Amino acid sequence: MLQAFRRVLVTLMVFLCVAPLVKAAETGEENSDSPIDVMGKVVDHHYLALPGYELQLPRIMLVDGEWHFYASTHAAVESGEFVEQDHVLVPADGSDITLDMSITAHLMYVWFGVLLTLWLTIAMARRYRRGTGRETEPRGWFQNLFEIVFVFVQDEIAKQNISEDKYRKFVPYLFAVFVAITFMNLFGLLPWGVTATADITVTAILAFITFIITQWNGSRDHWEHVFWFPGVPPLMRVILTPIEIIGLFTKPFALAVRLFANMLSGKVMIICILGLIFIFADLFGAVAGVGVSLFSVPLTAALYILKAFVGILQAYIFTLLSAVFIGMAVEEHEHHEEGIEAHA
Numbered sequence: 001m002l003q004a005f006r007r008v009l010v011t012l013m014v015f016l017c018v019a020p021l022v023k024a025a026e027t028g029e030e031n032s033d034s035p036i037d038v039m040g041k042v043v044d045h046h047y048l049a050l051p052g053y054e055l056q057l058p059r060i061m062l063v064d065g066e067w068h069f070y071a072s073t074h075a076a077v078e079s080g081e082f083v084e085q086d087h088v089l090v091p092a093d094g095s096d097i098t099l100d101m102s103i104t105a106h107l108m109y110v111w112f113g114v115l116l117t118l119w120l121t122i123a124m125a126r127r128y129r130r131g132t133g134r135e136t137e138p139r140g141w142f143q144n145l146f147e148i149v150f151v152f153v154q155d156e157i158a159k160q161n162i163s164e165d166k167y168r169k170f171v172p173y174l175f176a177v178f179v180a181i182t183f184m185n186l187f188g189l190l191p192w193g194v195t196a197t198a199d200i201t202v203t204a205i206l207a208f209i210t211f212i213i214t215q216w217n218g219s220r221d222h223w224e225h226v227f228w229f230p231g232v233p234p235l236m237r238v239i240l241t242p243i244e245i246i247g248l249f250t251k252p253f254a255l256a257v258r259l260f261a262n263m264l265s266g267k268v269m270i271i272c273i274l275g276l277i278f279i280f281a282d283l284f285g286a287v288a289g290v291g292v293s294l295f296s297v298p299l300t301a302a303l304y305i306l307k308a309f310v311g312i313l314q315a316y317i318f319t320l321l322s323a324v325f326i327g328m329a330v331e332e333h334e335h336h337e338e339g340i341e342a343h344a
Contacts (some may be wrong), residue, residue: 041271042264044106044199046073049192057108062099063091109196113183117176120146153178157320162327170326173213177206178319181259185311188267189304197314198264200256207256210322215248218329251325255318262314266307274300 048055056072070076077084083092091097124146128134138144153175158167181197188195196202224230226244229237276296281289 042198042267044104046102046104048105048108049194051192057103057105059089060101060103061089061097062101063097064095065098105194106196106199106202109184109187109194110202112187113180113196116183117180120179121176149179150175153319157316157323161320161323163331166330167327169217170213170323174319174323177210177322178315181206181315181318182312185263185315186308188263189308189311195263195267197259198267200260203256203260206259206318207252210255210325211249211252214251214322214325214329217326219332221332222329251321255321259314259318262310266303266310270300270303270307273303 046057046059048057056074059068059070059073059076061068068076068081070079073084073089076082076089081092082089084090089097124133124143127139127143132139133143133147138147154167154171157178158171158174161167162170184196184202187193188198197206226248227241229240229244232240273296277289277293280292
């Protein structure tokens, strides 16, 4: 029984590791002479990759004040109003696209992560409303796991970094962003899956939401420390105020870049290591490719486990830093400005 389970596990791991690369290799052969197209696998697409099929996504574009709606890129080209140049859709008359609101694969996986988070929280809320987990013990591994994650976010992230009287207000957001980012990070481990957080646009929007929540809830004391610096000599304020204003924007910038860079690098690393199989096969023949696979496949399997851990870790770091920034903004301080200025 154990031996059979091991065989199934190995087969599944090979499938998970190799299948996405086979698709990437096919794309690379179509687009260039390279045996594998690394960037073609990482960049965003206007189709949703499924096993053996590509589901084309709608194209929505504003050109010269007029909206254009098409079911797919192919439909836009067939209309005669657009042409495809280097896999980019451009108007046939040479005008520029003012605004492109087309649906992409990364956007679809963002929606998947958000919808799963909503479904999870609503389903658990209904259970607690019926008394399961509130009047009785939580039932089932799913509810127990949910409660562990929620309590962890509440007690170890929110409560530890936001003041005692204000942290509960931010628990729903912190929990939602932790779960949603975890889902988006782990989607990339699925065959033909996409890591939405490997897109700087996605992480920038997430960081922007944290920025808005932080500044909207900033206390009077927070803004005094940005523009006035109580207790600091006037000349020093001229130097410190610009630094603090810049700091308001560098914090969300760091949030966005950290999450994006970590998730993108992990995806590229897996593709490159598995890509050695196709590169060696192209240069030295099929036997060399098979030989390299004895090294690449086990290493990629280990990287998959590591990437799953990193995906959860990066969601935790993003949530933790969001809590830290919010806590700093809502915190109240005691000042002794008059005494300090008197000594000055």
